[in-house]
Amino acid sequence: MDDIFSQVREGNAFNVRVWLDNTENDLNKGDDHRFSLLHWAAREGRDNVVEMLIKRGARINATNMGDDTPIHLAAAHGHREVVIMLLQNKANVNAINEHGNTPLHYACFWGFEQIAEDLVNYGALVSIANKFGDVPLDKCKPYLAKILKDRAVTLGQDLSRIPFKDRSWLGYKTRSRDAILSRHTGIDIKELQLVGHIAKTHSGENWRGTWQGNEIVAKILSMKSISDRNIRDFKEELPKLRIFNHPNVLAVLGCCVPKDIPDLVVISQFMPFGSLYNTLHGESGIVVDQNQALRFAIDIARGMEFLHSMEPLIPNFILTSKHVMIDEDLAKINVDDPKYTSGDPTLNGIDEDLTAKINMADYKFSFHEKGKLFSPAWCAPEALQRAPEDINVRAADMWSFAILLWELETREVPFAELEPMEIGMKVALEDLRISIPPGISNHMNRLIKICMNEEPGKRPKFDMVIPILEKMKLSS
Amino acid sequence: MATSPNTSTLSPSKKKDESFLEKIGTMGRKKKIKEVTELQEEGKNAIESPTSPNIPDIGPEGYQLADNEERSMIEPTSRDNPKLIELIKVLLDWINDELADHRIIVKDIEEDLFDGQILQKLIEKLCNVRVEAREVTQSEIGQKQKLRVVLDYINHILGVSPVWSQQKWSVDSVHSKNLVAILHLLVALARHFHAPIRMPDNVVVTLIVIQKIDNSLQTRYVPEEITTNWDDVDGRGERDAFDTLFDHAPDKLNVVKKTLLTFVNKYLMKLNLEITDLDNQFHDGVFLIMLMGLLEGYFTPLYQFHVTPTTFDHRVHNVKFAFELMEDAGLMKPKARPEDIVNQDLKSTLRVLYNIFTKYKSSHGSQAVPVQ
Numbered sequence: 134m135d136d137i138f139s140q141v142r143e144g145n146a147f148n149v150r151v152w153l154d155n156t157e158n159d160l161n162k163g164d165d166h167r168f169s170l171l172h173w174a175a176r177e178g179r180d181n182v183v184e185m186l187i188k189r190g191a192r193i194n195a196t197n198m199g200d201d202t203p204i205h206l207a208a209a210h211g212h213r214e215v216v217i218m219l220l221q222n223k224a225n226v227n228a229i230n231e232h233g234n235t236p237l238h239y240a241c242f243w244g245f246e247q248i249a250e251d252l253v254n255y256g257a258l259v260s261i262a263n264k265f266g267d268v269p270l271d272k273c274k275p276y277l278a279k280i281l282k283d284r285a286v287t288l289g290q291d292l293s294r295i296p297f298k299d300r301s302w303l304g305y306k307t308r309s310r311d312a313i314l315s316r317h318t319g320i321d322i323k324e325l326q327l328v329g330h331i332a333k334t335h336s337g338e339n340w341r342g343t344w345q346g347n348e349i350v351a352k353i354l355s356m357k358s359i360s361d362r363n364i365r366d367f368k369e370e371l372p373k374l375r376i377f378n379h380p381n382v383l384a385v386l387g388c389c390v391p392k393d394i395p396d397l398v399v400i401s402q403f404m405p406f407g408s409l410y411n412t413l414h415g416e417s418g419i420v421v422d423q424n425q426a427l428r429f430a431i432d433i434a435r436g437m438e439f440l441h442s443m444e445p446l447i448p449n450f451i452l453t454s455k456h457v458m459i460d461e462d463l464a465k466i467n468v469d470d471p472k473y474t475s476g477d478p479t480l481n482g483i484d485e486d487l488t489a490k491i492n493m494a495d496y497k498f499s500f501h502e503k504g505k506l507f508s509p510a511w512c513a514p515e516a517l518q519r520a521p522e523d524i525n526v527r528a529a530d531m532w533s534f535a536i537l538l539w540e541l542e543t544r545e546v547p548f549a550e551l552e553p554m555e556i557g558m559k560v561a562l563e564d565l566r567i568s569i570p571p572g573i574s575n576h577m578n579r580l581i582k583i584c585m586n587e588e589p590g591k592r593p594k595f596d597m598v599i600p601i602l603e604k605m606k607l608s609s
Numbered sequence: 610m611a612t613s614p615n616t617s618t619l620s621p622s623k624k625k626d627e628s629f630l631e632k633i634g635t636m637g638r639k640k641k642i643k644e645v646t647e648l649q650e651e652g653k654n655a656i657e658s659p660t661s662p663n664i665p666d667i668g669p670e671g672y673q674l675a676d677n678e679e680r681s682m683i684e685p686t687s688r689d690n691p692k693l694i695e696l697i698k699v700l701l702d703w704i705n706d707e708l709a710d711h712r713i714i715v716k717d718i719e720e721d722l723f724d725g726q727i728l729q730k731l732i733e734k735l736c737n738v739r740v741e742a743r744e745v746t747q748s749e750i751g752q753k754q755k756l757r758v759v760l761d762y763i764n765h766i767l768g769v770s771p772v773w774s775q776q777k778w779s780v781d782s783v784h785s786k787n788l789v790a791i792l793h794l795l796v797a798l799a800r801h802f803h804a805p806i807r808m809p810d811n812v813v814v815t816l817i818v819i820q821k822i823d824n825s826l827q828t829r830y831v832p833e834e835i836t837t838n839w840d841d842v843d844g845r846g847e848r849d850a851f852d853t854l855f856d857h858a859p860d861k862l863n864v865v866k867k868t869l870l871t872f873v874n875k876y877l878m879k880l881n882l883e884i885t886d887l888d889n890q891f892h893d894g895v896f897l898i899m900l901m902g903l904l905e906g907y908f909t910p911l912y913q914f915h916v917t918p919t920t921f922d923h924r925v926h927n928v929k930f931a932f933e934l935m936e937d938a939g940l941m942k943p944k945a946r947p948e949d950i951v952n953q954d955l956k957s958t959l960r961v962l963y964n965i966f967t968k969y970k971s972s973h974g975s976q977a978v979p980v981q
Contacts (some may be wrong), residue, residue: 217654281617334905335907357936357937463680502907503933504909504910504913504914504930504933504934505902505905505907505908505909505934505937506907506908506909507906507907507908509908515911517908517910517911518910518912519911519912520912523912552879552903552906553902553906553907553908554879554880554899554902554903554906554907554908554909555879555880555903557902557908557909557910558899558908558909562912584912
């Protein structure tokens with residue numbers, strides 16, 4: 134198992150699955166040339182591995198050092214099944230590599246007629262010029278060129294030549310992840326270039342910085358004092374948070390443990406959009422439409438389903454909108470989106486290009502903030518009254534999810550006018566509940582009510598909620 | 610353990626204690642029962658009597674006083690002083706609490722402590738040491754030797770001078786079951802080890818002192834202070850504004866109390882709670898916890914403390930938790946012990962509240978409190 138890349142190349146599905154099941158493994162990591170696993174599987178035509186990787190959330194449009202995306206490689210090597218699978222999963226059909234070539238350039242050059250036709254059917258432009266001024270049609274045999282040209286015309290393509298545009302700046306965003314990130318745990322704080330103070334919250338101070346070229350957030354836990362026992366617990370609990378193998382879970386990268394500095398520091402990736410709470414209630418300027426809201430709900434549900442599938446369950450994670458981060462959906466990045474050509478990173482071009490991730494850096498360490506709950510509004514009544522070991526934690530999380538759904542629907546902060554202490558006491562002892570305002574769809578209204586059933590045992594599980602949300606999304 | 614030296618013979622009243630059931634039994638059985646009772650009683654006396662000192666048989670000449678010599682005894686009516694009775698009860702409860710693991714139960718403060726055995730166990734428990742002294746012994750000399758060892762050790766731990774301790778609790782006075790000496794000793798121990806008890810303040814007993822002057826006996830009544838004002842002697846830091854307030858400005862004290870009351874109610878009102886009496890509504894810790902949560906913006910899950918505490922331990926747990934929250938909030942660690950709050954020590958309670966008030970009054974715009 135020591136080289137997952139060769140396992141993928143050889144199509145050894147079983148070993149790949151075992152590797153993917155290990156939470157510490159990052160399925161988006163790249164090799165020395167930043168070929169991701171998906172690149173290799175696509176290049177070698179390992180349909181089953183490609184399918185598995187896509188299901189697990191591999192980035193469809195990741196680029197290697199030459200700016201090739203997986204579909205470039207699949208097209209160049211004539212793996213039609215793979216090409217179709219990638220196209221169905223929103224691969225960017227007109228992605229260009231460092232030479233300015235699109236997948237269609239390669240399909241034409243190598244004479245894979247069927248693939249070339251498929252590409253054109255999926256919107257590949259026949260008249261994109263590469264660095265050398267050649268369009269795909271220049272690359273293929275005349276009879277194929279004619280077929281493709283006719284097809285393009287029937288599809289309404291404008292056949293005038295599209296000149297080459299240098300987009301290499303985009304590479305830094307889409308390139309496969311630096312594999313180093315998932316290999317480190319203990320980090321020397323001196324290696325972190327901390328540049329700016331982001332925020333101070335009850336749980337700690339957040340600093341922004343870079344580490345080995347990656348943008349990170351370093352969270353210094355607020356502690357009155359740190360005992361040896363705290364350090365031991367910290368070291369024991371932290372590795373569980375390094376979950377790299379799910380697209381809707383944001384892993385903790387590493388930590389600094391006191392040596393020279395007297396602090397416990399948790400390091401995670403920097404997310405420029407901030408938390409869901411921030412996106413919904415702050416002044417982020419991001420427009421979250423109905424579709425995007427549903428997308429977030431599905432993302433969160435998937436992330437929670439994954440966390441709930443773990444044995445043992447990670448304790449002390451409280452699901453609130455503050456603990457969910459918003460990220461660009463790199464799996465679906467499309468270079469032709471105006472957002473990327475305009476160079477304005479906050480512009481929200483097409484809908485649903487944001488994804489929600491459960492932030493493991495917001496895990497509450499067992500020794501941290503003992504006896505205090507800062508966001509009781511999201512907690513189930515039984516979680517406010519009884520210890521985690523005495524309740525069904527998974528059912529309590531479902532309650533929190535119901536509050537999140539309510540939040541996504543109403544765009545309001547639950548019990549905004551009350552103090553945490555009031556919320557906690559009233560929810561726990563006086564049956565204070567959120568009220569669902571009129572104007573919310575019947576389906577959503579019912580789902581919220583089901584998820585926050587007063588009887589914990591009657592609440593659904595996440596794998597039951599996901600198909601309902603997906604159905605809602607399709608019909609909206 | 611309770612023994613009394615003069616119950617050696619079976620008292621005639623025993624017969625009356627026979628129950629109705631015993632009477633209707635057969636004669637033989639009745640006789641047997643009687644024999645058994647008698648035997649038990651005899652055995653009990655055989656075991657217990659020798660451990661008690663003989664009533665010091667000083668004989669007629671023992672009552673002779675030399676010129677200027679004096680004797681003292683407690684004035685009998687002051688034994689009924691309710692404060693004294695309370696003090697004895699509190700001390701007994703404390704000893705029994707400490708020695709519960711040893712299955713030792715002390716019933717009588719005078720009769721059970723004189724031989725040094727219980728005192729040895731107590732000091733061993735409090736200091737977590739072993740004191741090398743003779744085992745239970747029956748002879749007066751042996752008991753006194755043991756008591757000497759134990760008292761020397763206690764004096765060493767308390768750091769008191771031999772002269773002083775000789776006056777307050779000498780081997781002879783303790784061994785002769787002198788209540789005043791035993792109380793002085795126990796109060797000193799309770800103070801030193803911060804016993805989680807609240808002893809009544811200003812307990813005074815009256816001693817009758819008889820002195821022979823020029824061949825005639827003079828009688829004086831002398832008040833003896835067993836406990837003084839709690840805070841003056843508790844050795845926990847220097848006097849502060851609250852001591853002054855309590856001693857010299859009781860009218861101002863009410864103003865302070867009122868201001869603190871307004872302050873806490875301003876926050877607790879949000880939970881529909883209202884404090885009417887600072888003296889006895891904070892002792893179970895619940896309101897302190899709520900107050901911290903309201904001030905610092907968090908909820909304390911209900912399994913972290915006892916929402917409706919029923920025992921002393923529950924209350925101590927709650928107050929301890931509240932103290933931790935205060936420290937987390939950057940407040941000074943309260944000087945008082947959680948037990949003081951639980952025991953409704955007003956001064957400690959006020960200090961804790963005032964400490965909170967000082968930190969949060971400005972951020973939440975209250976008026977200042979006049980404590981200086």
